[in-house]
Amino acid sequence: MYRVQLQNFEGPLDLLLFFIRRDELDIHDIPVARITDEYLDYVRLLEEIDLDGVGDFIYMAAILIGIKARMLLPRPELDDEGEPIDPRAELVQRLLEYMRYKEAAGHLEGRYEVRAEQFVRGAASAVRGAIEGDLEPSYRVSVFDLITVLQRVLEEAPDEPPVHPILRYDYTVEEQTEYVLRHVRGGKTSFVQLVAKRPKGFVITTFLAILELVQRRAVRIVDGVTAEDFQLAPGERPQVHGSLEAAVISKREE
Amino acid sequence: MESLTRVTEALIFAADEPVAGTAIAATYAEVTGNDEVDAAAVEEAVAALNGAYAEEGRVFRIQAWAGGFRMATVREVAPFVRALVAAEEERRLSRSLMETLAVIAYKQPVSKPEVDFVRGVDADYALKKLLEKKFVTVVGRSDAIGRPLLYGTTDFFLEQFGLNDLDELPRPREIEQLLNDPAFVHERTELLVNLDPDQREALRTDAEPATEHE
Secondary structure, three states, X not given: OOOOEHHHOOOHHHHHHHHHHHOOOOHHHOOHHHHHHHHHHHHHHHHHHOOEOHHHHHHHHHHHHHHHHHHOOOOOOEOOOOOEOOOOHHHHHHHHHHHHHHHHHHHXXXXXXXXXXXXXXXXXXXXXXXXXXXXXXXOOOOHHHHHHHHHHHHXXXXXXXXXXXXXXXXXXXXXXXXXXXXXXXXXXXXXXHHHOOOOHHHHHHHHHHHHHHHHOOOEEEEEEEOOOOEEEEEOOOOOOOOOOOOOEEOOOOO | OOOHHHHHHHHHHHOOOOEOHHHHHXXXXXXXXXXXXXXXXXXXXXHHHXXXXXXXXXXXXXXXXXXXXXXXXXXXXXXXXXXXXXXXXXXXXXXXXXXXXXXXXXXXXXXXXXXXXXXXXXXXXXXXXXXXXXXXXXXXXXXXXXXXXXXXXXHHHHHHOOOOOHHHOOOOOOHHHXXXXXXXXXXXXXXXXXXXXXXXXXXXXXXXXXOOOO
């Protein structure tokens, strides 16, 4: 069963940094209750989309809830020297360390690109085999930006009409991939244009199809992402290679 | 009797991978019987060669990568070389792979659980990819419980990133500088996938290595 790998995009620490940046929070004084609520909202949505790798997010949710609980204690916890411990401190340290490595990764990428412009004798043929093209896109837009848009759209998406218990209409990522490609090939289109007024199952499956197509570079996200929508255009490889095993999303009985 | 400079130039040209100064000196000594040349003399020869290349307007320089020397074309002619090798696949690494690589490069030797912890996600896929690409390799086993494998970067990694040794890894900025960076505060929606090379260049922080002089 094929699943889009969320960890190829970003993880729970990225999500926390996403909130901190977006809400312009002070990383040394994180409002735990608020960030935990926002975080849990996202995790619920991630679970509904059924992306792989949600386990790491749930684990972080548990950590956040634990910190929130400790912040509510009437008396501060004390360390070995009798100094009060900030329950957030360990997490903040982790976030800061993570940021340093992200920064380092940016520098490394710069070095990589410079090196890529310098060719050695017979370089291309010798090296080409060892460094295959990576199918993962160099993703600058956060996948959480896209999920924010999905959240908005889902709020307005109608539920599926009541269906006969024997007949069930399922949408597959494979079908939606073709659907998206058909519309994108004609030129630029947007997520909202693709899914407006469609039922929730359609919206979610189309979203997954888009993630898959971006991963395969068949489609690009262009022009920046707003809270309401994002634009799509043909990618570097407009054909989808091979076949996807269908990921079936059916309407869950509410 | 050929001079060390000419021999250095010949060996670096003919080699298929970075060749160490000590290897050049040893080869020179072997053939000429003059064993007073050392790696320092080779470095001087390299500097002289690069100086001559620059003066003559040549399109290659000798770079110091992975503890050895290698000739490579200058960046200005990249568009032409690339066009000749039109079939070359896109070599971009994803952000996720680059971050995992950064953790390993700076923390090595490091076990997978440590990498998972720093990144907050299971690094299994990224680690496999990096091993495949030969940027990373197993360097030993930890003494910790379960005796997990330890990973580190390879010489190939150094070469592909234009680094002479691990000391040349860019220094991460201090936390204060990170927090004060305006890019951290505001939404970043630039799409590197969509930018043309000039725009990308403008966004890059100091990426030029010290050896880059044309």
